[in-house]
Amino acid sequence: MFRLAHISDIHLSPLPALTLRELISKRITGYINWRSNRKGSMTGGTLDVLVDDMKAQSPDHIAVTGDLVNLALDEELETAQRWLKTLGDPANVSVVPGNHDAYVPGALKKTRRYWQPWMLGDAQASANNPVEFPYLRVRGDVALIGVSSARATAPFMATGDIRERQARKLGEILDETGRSGLFRVIMIHHPPVRGAAPSHKRLLGIGLFQRTVRQHGGELVLHGHTHLATRYEIDGPGWKIPVICVPSASQSFGGNHKPPAAFNLFSIEKTNIGWSCHMLERGVVDDQMTIRTIREQELAVGAIMAPVEN
Template sequence: MFRLAHISDIHLSPLPALTLRELISKRITGYINWRSNRKGSMTGGTLDTLIADLEAQKPDHIAVTGDLVNLALDEELETAQRWLKTLGDPANVSVVPGNHDAYVPGALKKTRRYWAPWMRGDREAAADRPVEFPYLRIRGDVALVGVSSARATAPFMATGDIRERQAGKLGEILDETGKLGLFRVIMIHHPPVRGAAPSHKRLLGIGLFQRTVRKHGAELVLHGHTHLATRHEIDGPDWRIPVVCVPSASQSFGGNHRPPAAFNLFSIAKTNTGWSCHMVERGIVDEQMTIRTIREHDLTVGAVLNPVL
């Protein structure tokens, strides 16, 4: 049994002080949005409470699907680096970036440098190479595949993208891990499902992503971005692949129309007939920040493939 926890959209607070130079960019719109919409509803206390409960569940691995910061300021990236160190050893925590982590041109390059230990695949880490996407980490019977949809966008836009180069490598990784008989988990920030996000926040390349997994296969896709608890499905080669989102890990109870902070816990195991994957949603349920199990599901996932020896 492999227990995988999933959190997303951390949006670490508070914001550091901004210089006038930093505000003369897209960051001015993000700063206004933070002051008007997120400052009071996304708090560190909420995040701390949620993570304490997550750690009590003793997961084998934690997947973090982006938006650790707000405006991708250098000070924010350093703060997120320190926070990741408290979350867990890089070998046990896998991160992909979100649009806020690539908020302005040049930010994603810095993000990859600051958070490299949590974003490098096994081969890159062993060879001390820079971060590459998609990356592959193998833990037990589980293949964790990190895809980056993060990119800098114009003001009032929060789109992401996946292009041919990354999709091609993703297909190769899915083939390789499929032949090994592994349970393949794809981590991406933007939802790879049509209609899951408004047009100015959507993933560009949804069709390309879906064609790739339909051809090469996967067992589970995890994403963030919408701050909602949703489940969709997309086509695999011979089965439907669950696509799961989790609310923001720092959303306070009653802070706005979105659900309060939660995490998902997946218990993954091989069976005589294929895979079993039991999903538990745990989150804040009241103003006292009580955390309980909200829902449980048995996900239908793809069949086990015989490994190539």
């Protein structure tokens, strides 16, 4: 059995001091949003308690689906690098960037450099190559596929995108790992589902993403961005693929209208008729930052095969 933990939208705090030059950009709107909406509701204390509980579940791997920072300042990216080192060995933690990690032009290039060890696919790491998306990491029977939807956008916009080159490579990886009989987990920041995010925060290329997985397959999609605990389904080649989001990992209890911090733990196991995937949700349940199990469920994943006869 392989145990995969999922957290997202870390939004590490506190926000560093900004220079006037840094504020003369889209960052001014983000700074105002942080001061008015997030400063008191997204806290490092909540994040620390959640991560401690997550580690106590002994996951084999941790998936982090973006927005580790707020304005993609150099100091923030360095802080996130240090935080990732405390989260786990790069071989056991996989990261994809979010829109806040690519907040202004040029930021995503720096993000890739600072967080490179946690974003390298197996082939890239062995060849000491730069970060490329999508990337592939294979751990046991599980294929972890990192897709980047992060891009710099105009003020008051938080859209992401996936384009033909990345979708084509994603299809190739899905085919390769499908032929190898692996459980394929796609990690992306923006939800690849219509209506899951408002228009100014949506993923551009939802149709392209869904056509890719409908043709090439997959077992599970993990995303962040909305700060909500949601479950959708999209079509695979003959089966439905669960699309799961998790609340922000630093959202305090009662901080605003968003649900408090939580993480998901997926227990994945190959059976004689396909795959078993048990999903456990744990999160903050009161203002004392108590962590408890919120719900458990079995996910229907992958194709159902004929039973093997004895």
